[in-house]
Structure formats: structure tokens, C-alpha cells
Amino acid sequence: MRARIERLFDRLVRASVFERAVISVAALIVSILIGGVLVFVSGAFASCRTGLDLAGVTFCYNPMQVYYELFFGALGHPLEGGWTPLNFSLATTLQQTTLLIFTGLSVAVAFRAGLFNIGTQGQLVVGGLATAVAVLAVAAVVPAGFVGTILLVPVGVLAGAVAGGLYGAIPGALKAYGDANEVITTIMLNFIAVGVTSTLLSWQFQDPDSANPQTAAVPEYAQIPTIPFVGFSGRMRFSLLALAFAVLLMVGIAWLLARTSFGYELRTSGVQPEAAAYGGVDDKRMTVASMTLSGALGGIGGAFWVLMVHGRWLENVPSLGFDGIAVSILAGNNPLGVGLAAFLFGVLQGGSRSISTATDVPPELVGILSGLLILFVAMPEFFRMIGQRYVAVDANRPVRADGEGERSGGESDD
Amino acid sequence: MSRNRRTFLKGGTVAGLAAMAGCVGGFGDESGADVKVGMVYATGGLGDNSFNDMAQRGVQDAQDEYNVAVDETEPESAGEFDGAQRDFAESGEYDLISCIGFAQEDALSGNAPEYPDQNFMIIDAVVEADNVRSFVFGEPQGSFQVGHLAGLLTDMEFAAGDGETNPDENVVGFVGGVESPLIESFEAGFTAGVEYANEDAEVVSSYVGDFNDTAGGQEAARSMYQNQGADIIFHAAGATGVGVFQAAESEGRFAIGVDADQSQSESDYADVILASMVKRVDTAVFTAVESVVNDEFTGGEVEQLGLEADGVEAVYGQTLGDEIPDDVKSALDDSRQAIIDGEIDVPDEL
Numbered sequence: 177m178r179a180r181i182e183r184l185f186d187r188l189v190r191a192s193v194f195e196r197a198v199i200s201v202a203a204l205i206v207s208i209l210i211g212g213v214l215v216f217v218s219g220a221f222a223s224c225r226t227g228l229d230l231a232g233v234t235f236c237y238n239p240m241q242v243y244y245e246l247f248f249g250a251l252g253h254p255l256e257g258g259w260t261p262l263n264f265s266l267a268t269t270l271q272q273t274t275l276l277i278f279t280g281l282s283v284a285v286a287f288r289a290g291l292f293n294i295g296t297q298g299q300l301v302v303g304g305l306a307t308a309v310a311v312l313a314v315a316a317v318v319p320a321g322f323v324g325t326i327l328l329v330p331v332g333v334l335a336g337a338v339a340g341g342l343y344g345a346i347p348g349a350l351k352a353y354g355d356a357n358e359v360i361t362t363i364m365l366n367f368i369a370v371g372v373t374s375t376l377l378s379w380q381f382q383d384p385d386s387a388n389p390q391t392a393a394v395p396e397y398a399q400i401p402t403i404p405f406v407g408f409s410g411r412m413r414f415s416l417l418a419l420a421f422a423v424l425l426m427v428g429i430a431w432l433l434a435r436t437s438f439g440y441e442l443r444t445s446g447v448q449p450e451a452a453a454y455g456g457v458d459d460k461r462m463t464v465a466s467m468t469l470s471g472a473l474g475g476i477g478g479a480f481w482v483l484m485v486h487g488r489w490l491e492n493v494p495s496l497g498f499d500g501i502a503v504s505i506l507a508g509n510n511p512l513g514v515g516l517a518a519f520l521f522g523v524l525q526g527g528s529r530s531i532s533t534a535t536d537v538p539p540e541l542v543g544i545l546s547g548l549l550i551l552f553v554a555m556p557e558f559f560r561m562i563g564q565r566y567v568a569v570d571a572n573r574p575v576r577a578d579g580e581g582e583r584s585g586g587e588s589d590d
Numbered sequence: 591m592s593r594n595r596r597t598f599l600k601g602g603t604v605a606g607l608a609a610m611a612g613c614v615g616g617f618g619d620e621s622g623a624d625v626k627v628g629m630v631y632a633t634g635g636l637g638d639n640s641f642n643d644m645a646q647r648g649v650q651d652a653q654d655e656y657n658v659a660v661d662e663t664e665p666e667s668a669g670e671f672d673g674a675q676r677d678f679a680e681s682g683e684y685d686l687i688s689c690i691g692f693a694q695e696d697a698l699s700g701n702a703p704e705y706p707d708q709n710f711m712i713i714d715a716v717v718e719a720d721n722v723r724s725f726v727f728g729e730p731q732g733s734f735q736v737g738h739l740a741g742l743l744t745d746m747e748f749a750a751g752d753g754e755t756n757p758d759e760n761v762v763g764f765v766g767g768v769e770s771p772l773i774e775s776f777e778a779g780f781t782a783g784v785e786y787a788n789e790d791a792e793v794v795s796s797y798v799g800d801f802n803d804t805a806g807g808q809e810a811a812r813s814m815y816q817n818q819g820a821d822i823i824f825h826a827a828g829a830t831g832v833g834v835f836q837a838a839e840s841e842g843r844f845a846i847g848v849d850a851d852q853s854q855s856e857s858d859y860a861d862v863i864l865a866s867m868v869k870r871v872d873t874a875v876f877t878a879v880e881s882v883v884n885d886e887f888t889g890g891e892v893e894q895l896g897l898e899a900d901g902v903e904a905v906y907g908q909t910l911g912d913e914i915p916d917d918v919k920s921a922l923d924d925s926r927q928a929i930i931d932g933e934i935d936v937p938d939e940l
Contacts, residue, residue, distance in 0.1 A: 264680035
């Protein structure tokens with residue numbers, strides 16, 4: 177038994193990129209089959225008007241329809257007639273993708289520095305409120321129209337980044353100088369963020385014309401502009417410019433981590449803090465700096481949530497920050513992978529909404545389906561990560577001094 | 591061994607795929623309906639045995655009578671209303687989009703002008719647009735009625751079902767969901783009703799801050815029963831109100847339900863529910879759907895559904911109703927008529 181597990185780990189760890197892709201696709205199909213059976217069987221316990229009668233039992237839910245909606249609903253049903261790429265469902269999916277790129281990057285940066293930032297949600301909440309307040313304040317003194325846009329959008333994003341960054345620096349400083357576990361402080365700071373912003377809102381910033389807990393709306397020209405003619409229409413609450421900014425930021429963070437001395441120090445602190453300190457990295461400053469960067473990215477997420485989605489800050493911020501943790505883990509904490517993982521999450525969320533409107537399947541069951549999917553897609557990589565600890569990858573495999581030929585060792589020892 | 595497993599897997603997959611292929615589009619579709627309605631529920635969600643369930647009952651009644659297809663969505667927070675309404679409006683397939691609850695007002699006033707050809711309806715708020723039909727209820731009037739009931743009973747010695755009053759203390763309670771003008775109008779009407787019945791009575795009130803926090807509702811109600819001497823509590827708090835019933839049951843006191851006849855919908859607590867302030871959300875939804883089916887939908891209208899139109903009323907509990915003294919009931923009938931005739935002026939603000 178033990179030998180079999182070891183062989184399995186061994187195969188997973190040594191799998192080529194192609195094999196890993198095949199494994200992921202197979203896992204995807206298995207999760208769909210299991211989820212499909214689950215949906216079909218649960219349909220027997222629901223009541224409906226039109227169902228499939230089979231051996232005296234009425235099955236209400238059609239698994240094919242459910243998965244069709246899950247994957248294609250988020251894209252606006254591209255296989256049906258009258259589809260345009262600029263449809264509302266795709267806009268919502270990409271809107272979620274954009275926001276999750278920011279929060280995913282936030283978590284990934286902290287992870288690479290060896291810090292587990294659960295506080296992206298709080299940093300996003302604080303950053304979002306700062307954005308709304310800053311834009312409302314500055315809008316009073318700048319002209320409307322195009323000039324207003326090019327002044328107010330950067331001001332808003334900057335305000336979100338600064339507020340989120342400062343809020344992220346707190347657990348960083350507590351960790352560096354007070355030796356406080358960042359997992360606990362960031363979790364607690366999430367609650368504090370919700371409480372403080374909610375108090376600030378009712379104390380000062382509440383929109384007097386509304387019964388809902390929210391700030392006044394920022395002017396139309398302060399929202400993220402859309403590209404005329406080729407972009408999505410303004411009422412879809414999504415701008416390609418925002419997605420482009422998110423992708424640029426993603427590439428920028430990847431470059432920062434891979435190619436700069438700051439990134440190198442950040443990564444080494446994550447892998448082996450003692451070695452980094454020995455090598456001359458000021459570990460305390462590094463902890464604060466990486467948490468600040470992580471918080472700033474979360475705050476930018478909040479800024480885009482305010483300036484692109486609602487045009488105002490609302491209480492009960494959706495759990496974008498927590499989803500960012502899952503996005504980052506699915507991406508293996510690789511900044512470039514965050515984009516793909518965020519898109520997968522965007523599709524799943526859009527698809528879930530599509531299922532709940534187009535079918536009678538309850539939202540809880542849809543949550544189980546997307547959970548299964550993520551679990552199965554992440555599992556092989558997860559086992560690979562565990563496997564890497566037990567299988568000595570390079571021990572019996574000669575590697576040339578320059579690192580060439582690392583993966584071409586041959587299968588002789590199998 | 592390994593060969594067997596492979597054959598089995600292969601066979602299983604083929605059989606599974608064939609079985610599933612047979613299901614495509616075969617069921618679960620509701621095409622062929624005359625009218626398609628999209629429902630966007632309030633954040634308490636379905637299963638609250640109160641506000642949202644009443645709205646759902648209205649659309650189900652319409653389905654029983656006409657060939658109507660319904661798609662539903664239950665947003666979890668106020669931020670999702672905008673997207674949920676757009677989801678329906680953007681597809682262009684819906685003949686009517688029903689927005690349940692005052693919290694959707696902001697989102698709908700933004701969306702209605704952007705989809706001028708789309709019919710909307712909203713419950714509990716007024717949106718001034720040509721394609722929106724607004725339904726508002728006389729909550730203060732209905733709340734006045736149950737306040738009158740509570741005020742009369744609280745200093746009587748009255749025991750029925752699992753509850754009894756506390757004649758030593760002249761205190762009744764109010765538990766609200768989210769602090770907002772609408773919910774405060776329930777409290778205003780209730781307080782006025784209590785004062786009308788009994789000038790010395792005191793109303794203690796508490797807002798839980800959520801329509802979906804049963805534990806919070808229970809805590810608020812329990813502290814009113816135990817520490818403040820309240821014996822009857824009226825709630826306007828959606829699913830949070832279930833906690834009020836739980837507290838009434840465990841303390842042996844009374845509660846008053848809201849929106850639906852909760853002695854029926856929450857029948858576990860029928861032994862402590864004196865009455866319910868019923869709001870005919872179901873009638874409002876049904877009327878709107880019916881008007882769409884008959885091609886008579888007119889937007890831009892505001893429908894006021896007060897005591898006179900039976901939009902709100904005090905309905906006695908299924909179990910306890912018979913035990914309420916007749917002189918109390920006739921006093922309530924009198925005050926109802928007096929409100930309709932304009933002799934009693936019910937405030938709608940605290």
C-alpha cells in the first residue's frame with residue numbers, strides 16, 4: 177500500500193506539463209460526472225411541475241441542463257442564436273474576473289513572502305470606502321466631463337491602494353515587531369474593518385436619500401470609463417480598460433517577483449527566512465513591506481468594486497477577498513496563474529447565477545457543484561505539492577551545473 | 591485485475607453518457623408559457639414563512655390560474671439587487687420583473703429608465719417611472735390594530751395556549767429587522783395603537799440589524815421578556831422574527847406575527863402567536879401578474895393598499911384566536927372602522 181502511494185506521488189511529481197494538463201481535464205470530467213449524479217438524485221427529493229418519471233420516481237433536475245448553464249450561462253450561451261461577445265453575462269463574468277485578479281494577487285504576494293494574509297477582505301472593504309470618500313470629496317473641486325474622469329479615477333484608485341496598504345501594514349508591523357501571528361490578526365482585522373466602516377458610514381457618509389446603508393453615488397464621470405463602440409456598454413458595469421489594468425498589474429507583479437531584487441528578497445524570505453536574513457534581508461521591514469503591498473492590491477480591488485460596479489460604497493461587501501484566497505491557492509500562488517484561476521471563478525459565479533434563474537436547482541446545490549469542481553481541479557496539484565515533500569526529485573537525477581537537462585533524466589529508475 | 595477495472599470503467603462511462611444524453615432538454619424546461627415572470631426576492635430569502643414566501647405564494651396563485659413561467663433569484667445582500675434585476679432585464683425574455691422589498695428601490699430607480707420597454711413592479715417602495723408599478727401598504731394602520739390588541743391585553747390577566755400576560759407590568763415590545771423608514775413605520779403604528787388602548791403602557795423596541803438573524807431576534811426578545819417585563823412582542827423582522835417566537839415559547843409569553851398569518855406558516859409556535867399583521871403581498875403580486883397576462887399592465891401607478899382595501903389586516907392566531915375575549919375583538923373592529931373613516935389618524939413616523 178505504502179509503496180503504491182509512493183509510486184503515485186512519484187508519478188505526480190515527475191509528470192510533465194502535458195500530463196498535468198491531462199490529469200486536470202480528467203479530474204474536471206470526474207467532478208462533472210459525480211456532480212451530475214448528485215444533481216440528478218437530489219431531483220428525486222424536490223417537487224416540480226415538469227420532471228422525468230423513472231420507475232415511479234419523479235426526477236426534477238436535469239444535470240445536462242445544469243452543467244450547460246454552469247459553463248455556457250456565464251458566457252451568455254454562445255451556442256445559441258443571436259450571441260454577441262458583448263453580452264451582459266460575459267460582462268458580469270469578466271467583471272468578477274477583474275476584481276478577483278486584484279484580490280488573488282493580494283493573497284499571492286503575501287503567500288510568496290511566507291505570510292498568510294486572510295485579511296484581503298478587510299483591506300478591500302477599507303480601501304473601497306476610502307475610494308468613495310476621496311472621489312466624492314475631490315469631485316467637488318474638479319470640473320466634470322473628461323477632465324474629471326482622468327483626475328478622479330486615479331485619485332480613487334490611489335486612495336483605495338493607500339488605505340488598503342496602510343490597513344495591511346498593521347498586521348505586518350504586529351508580526352514583525354510584536355511577533356503576532358498574521359493569520360489571527362488579519363482575521364480579526366476583517367471584523368474590525370466591517371465594524372469601523374459601518375460606523376463611519378452611519379456617522380458621516382450615509383446617503384441621506386436612501387434607506388439602504390450606502391454612501392452617496394460618485395458622479396458618472398468618476399466611474400471607470402468604457403471604450404466607445406468596441407467595449408461593453410456602460411450599463412453592464414464592466415470596462416475592458418479595468419480588465420486591461422488588472423492584467424498589466426498581474427504582469428507587473430510577476431515581473432516584480434521574478435526580476436527585481438525586492439522580489440528576490442521577498443521570495444527568499446518566504447522560502448527560507450533564516451537564509452534570507454543571513455543574506456542581508458531586513459526581515460522585519462520585508463514583512464511590513466510585503467503586507468503593505470498585499471493590502472494595497474486588496475485596496476485597489478475595493479476601488480474598482482466601487483468605481484466600476486456600483487458607483488458607490490455599500491455595506492455588506494461581497495466576499496471577494498475570501499474568494500481571492502481560493503483563487504491564489506488554485507493558481508499555486510503564481511501571479512500569472514491568478515488570471516486563469518480568477519476567470520474560472522468568474523465563470524463559476526456567473527454560471528451559478530444562470531443556473532439559479534434558468535432552473536429550479538437551489539443555490540446551495542449549485543454551491544456544492546462549483547465546490548466539487550474546484551476541489552477536483554486543485555486536488556492533483558495539491559497532491560503534487562505534498563508529494564514534492566516526500567519524493568526526492570533531484571536526489572537520484574544528475575543535473576548539470578547550469579541547470580540544463582533537469583527534466584530529461586530518463587525513466588531508468590522506475 | 592487492471593484489465594477488468596478498465597473495461598468496467600469504459601462500460602460505465604459509455605452507459606453514463608448515453609443515459610445523460612437522453613436527458614438533454616427533456617425535462618426541467620418550462621418553455622411554452624404565455625407569460626414569463628422574473629422574481630427578485632428580498633434578502634431574507636425564500637423560506638422566511640413571511641414576506642418573501644407571501645410574494646412567492648402570489649406568483650404561484652397566478653401559475654395555478656394562468657400559463658405562467660417563473661424564474662426566481664434570491665440575492666444575499668443589497669449589493670446584488672442591481673445585477674439580479676439586470677440579469678432578467680438584459681435577457682429581454684421576461685414580461686414582468688417583480689422586485690420584492692423596499693431595499694430594491696435604489697437599484698430599480700437606476701435600472702427602470704435604462705430598460706424602458708421592460709415591465710417592473712416593486713413592493714413597499716415607490717419608483718416613479720413609466721414602466722414600474724409600485725405597491726405600498728398601510729403598514730402603520732395594520733400595526734395600529736395589533737398594537738391596539740397588545741395594549742388591551744397587557745394589563746388583563748389573560749392566559750391561553752402556552753402563554754400568559756404579566757398584569758403587574760404594563761410593557762409590550764417591538765422587534766424590528768433593519769432600522770429603516772419602512773420598518774420604523776411599523777413601530778410608529780404599533781406604538782400609537784398601544785397608546786390608544788392604554789395610555790400608561792410602555793413600548794420597548796429593538797432593531798436587530800438583519801432580516802435573517804434568528805439568534806439575534808431570540809436574544810432581543812428574551813431580554814425584553816425577562817428584563818423589561820414585556821409580555822407581548824410584535825416583530826417586523828422577516829426570518830429574524832422566528833427567534834421572537836422561540837423566545838415567547840420558552841418564556842411562556844405571547845408574540846404577534848407579521849406579513850403572513852404566522853400561526854399557520856410557523857405552526858410550531860401557534861400556541862404563543864396571538865395574531866399576525868397580515869400584509870397581502872400575495873394579492874399585489876398576483877394582481878400585477880394577472881394584469882400582464884391580460885395585457886392590461888400600466889406602469890407609473892402607485893397602489894395604496896391599506897385597511898380599507900384589505901391590503902393589511904390583523905388576523906387572529908389559529909389556536910389562540912378563539913380565546914381572545916369578545917370585547918377586545920369588538921374594540922378592534924371599532925378602531926378599524928375609525929381608521930378607515932379617518933377618525934383616528936395613524937402616524938407613519940416615529
